[in-house]
Amino acid sequence: MNDEPGRLDRRKIKIAARGAQERRRHARVPLQLHGRFWSEANGEHACRLVDISPGGARIIARLNLAAETRIVLMITSIGRIEGQVVRQSGEEISIRFNAPLRKRDKLADAITWRFNKDRLGLEEDRTAPRKPGRGRARILLSDGVVIQANVVDVSVTGAAFECLERPRVGEGLRVGEMSGRVARILDNGFAVVFDPPEATAAGHEAA
Incomplete structure (x- = not known):
């Protein structure tokens, strides 16, 4: 069967x-x-x-x-x-x-x-239970808008953020020292995939 x-x-x-x-x-x-x-x-x-x-x-x-x-x-x-x-x-x-x-x-x-804490410029959320993957992040969108978001989950290659704003899928952004793009929209925020280290380094040199 x-x-x-x-x-x-x-x-x-x-x-x-x-x-x-x-x-x-x-x-x-x-x-x-x-x-x-x-x-x-x-x-x-x-x-x-x-x-x-x-x-x-x-x-x-x-x-x-x-x-x-x-x-x-x-x-x-x-x-x-x-x-x-x-x-x-x-x-x-x-x-x-x-x-x-x-x-x-x-x-x-x-x-x-x-x-991820230092390279993404994450701030720990002192009011929340002490738990890896929780904190606050400052996100710079491609149009210059800056948003503050809660970190829901973070890995070596990407992160998920909780906030009211909904950027477009594929939109470029920066979180701390890292550049990346919006990979998908979530019910309570959005997920980001980071650029490879080579792309991030190139972005710094161009700047």
Whole structure:
């Protein structure tokens, strides 16, 4: 018996959602943040984050650590994560996190929010519950109009905003350091897809 079209569509949506979730869990983003780490043999030391994903990170530290050394990493605005050293090259140390799936999902939210916060010029909404992906953004539309919007969701490649204004689909805009365009209109706002880094850099040079 053939599946109904609606059932097949729902199945495809679920498969696509699972694939997007897995990519999100493993996406590594560059973040230059200061932090500290602790190991039983070496105590507590300062470090600097190079990049991070929900599965691991690279840090810079003036300390030699053997592979498999268990450490506790504390990064400002990211939180406390346990893991172990995979390898070290000079002062660069690669770490694999030991975290359950639920912890990795929360870590993905924190990483994504911190990655976008500065480059998009986002302001945290102090009156709302502390939750990654919430805040206020100043959006400059292509016609020079500036709007203030609530951040509903944010990722490395795009964001969704809540506001009364409805720009046109395809309209160019700027959010902080990032340029992009309106991808679709939502019930309570609109979604934006950011331009690739090359396009953003070119826009700065042209300006």
